[in-house]
Amino acid sequence: MDTTQLLLIAGLIALALSNVVTLVLTIYLHRQLRSRPVPKHFDVHVDGTRVFDQQDMAEVQKRADAELEQAVSTAAQQLEASVNRGVQQLSAHVNEAAATSISQEFEKYQANLRALNNQTVQEFANIQHDLDEQRTQLQQQLITEINQERERRLAHFNDRINDVVASYLAEALGNRVDLGSQTAYILASLDQHKDDIKKDILT
Amino acid sequence: MSMVLPADISSPDQLGEVLLELQDVVTAVRSAQARTTQGAIEPPVLSGDLAQLIQRTNVNVGDIAALEALAQDIRRTLDTAPTAHILLSATPTRSMKRTLTTWFRTEIDPQILLSFAARSDLGGGAVIQVGSHLYDFSFRRTILDHKSRLTELAGV
Numbered sequence: 001m002d003t004t005q006l007l008l009i010a011g012l013i014a015l016a017l018s019n020v021v022t023l024v025l026t027i028y029l030h031r032q033l034r035s036r037p038v039p040k041h042f043d044v045h046v047d048g049t050r051v052f053d054q055q056d057m058a059e060v061q062k063r064a065d066a067e068l069e070q071a072v073s074t075a076a077q078q079l080e081a082s083v084n085r086g087v088q089q090l091s092a093h094v095n096e097a098a099a100t101s102i103s104q105e106f107e108k109y110q111a112n113l114r115a116l117n118n119q120t121v122q123e124f125a126n127i128q129h130d131l132d133e134q135r136t137q138l139q140q141q142l143i144t145e146i147n148q149e150r151e152r153r154l155a156h157f158n159d160r161i162n163d164v165v166a167s168y169l170a171e172a173l174g175n176r177v178d179l180g181s182q183t184a185y186i187l188a189s190l191d192q193h194k195d196d197i198k199k200d201i202l203t
Numbered sequence: 204m205s206m207v208l209p210a211d212i213s214s215p216d217q218l219g220e221v222l223l224e225l226q227d228v229v230t231a232v233r234s235a236q237a238r239t240t241q242g243a244i245e246p247p248v249l250s251g252d253l254a255q256l257i258q259r260t261n262v263n264v265g266d267i268a269a270l271e272a273l274a275q276d277i278r279r280t281l282d283t284a285p286t287a288h289i290l291l292s293a294t295p296t297r298s299m300k301r302t303l304t305t306w307f308r309t310e311i312d313p314q315i316l317l318s319f320a321a322r323s324d325l326g327g328g329a330v331i332q333v334g335s336h337l338y339d340f341s342f343r344r345t346i347l348d349h350k351s352r353l354t355e356l357a358g359v
Contacts (some may be wrong), residue, residue: 009332033288046258059220073282158317160324161347161350161353162347165343165346165347165353166324166343167324169323169324169325169326169342169343169346170323173292173323173326173327177292177293177323177327179292179293179296180296180298180299181297182292182327182328182329183299183302185340186328186340187302188302189304189328189329189338189340190306190310190331190340191310193338194310196336196338197287197311197331197333197338198310198312199310200333200334200335200336201285201287201311201312201315201333201334202285203334
């Protein structure tokens with residue numbers, strides 16, 4: 001409970017107390033009025049010299065009672081109005097304070113939520129970036145490994161194909177080779193590389 | 204006198220045999236000249252290679268000095284002549300050797316000596332080794348250089 005709320009509650013209590021005090025004072029005064037010592041009065045019967053007769057006294061008493069009731073009623077109405085006003089004001093203050101407090105808390109909540117949202121978005125963006133980098137690295141690694149494997153297999157194939165071709169030629173031709181028919185081809189090949197052969201001989 | 208190698212003497216081994224035979228001829232001629240008093244001696248029987256060499260070099264068989272000079276030339280040739288090694292798909296005939304030797308001595312060096320070998324998996328053509336270089340004109344190399352056409356061999 002913050003200071004404003006405490007003050008409001010204290011004010012309400014003070015208001016209620018003042019009204020109670022007012023009421024008690026009114027009742028006390030009324031009693032005081034009633035309990036005031038009646039001055040002795042001697043019945044002086046002077047015929048013809050009575051100021052108020054009993055009927056008039058009753059009337060006066062009745063009017064005094066009525067006025068007193070009126071005064072008490074008015075005081076009570078005023079008290080009731082004052083209490084109502086106080087309650088209304090207190091209620092308004094409490095509502096305003098609650099609204100303000102709730103509004104502030106809600107804004108804080110929204111701000112925290114926005115911050116959390118932004119942080120989450122940033123984290124996801126970072127994760128996505130890391131994933132993309134890793135995927136790129138893995139792809140590169142895979143391509144490199146595939147190329148290496150392909151080269152290895154090609155080299156192995158080349159090694160084997162050399163043997164296969166040599167075996168095929170040896171088996172297919174056997175001893176049926178005619179060197180005479182190859183002479184022109186061999187001499188033509190030698191002519192093509194004559195200069196290189198001469199360079200190798202002289203060095 | 205410069206020795207003129209005939210085409211039939213192609214390899215260092217052949218030339219070495221000719222040298223040995225020439226040395227025997229020199230010894231025989233010397234002995235014959237020492238025994239005879241009439242000056243002329245019966246010419247020794249020479250092998251075809253030595254006879255060709257002596258004829259092409261214009262050496263008198265009865266001239267020991269010329270024969271010894273020729274022997275010296277042969278030794279020098281064996282020591283200094285360039286060599287090439289030729290690998291064929293089959294053992295070459297004498298005619299084939301003569302043809303190749305003629306080409307090398309005409310186009311490359313007149314004193315070059317050749318050695319021949321055979322390897323059946325070449326398929327055809329030749330592999331020439333000169334110094335540290337290898338010139339592969341074999342059918343096997345041609346097939347391997349065109350692997351995409353390998354299926355033509357199988358008729359596919």
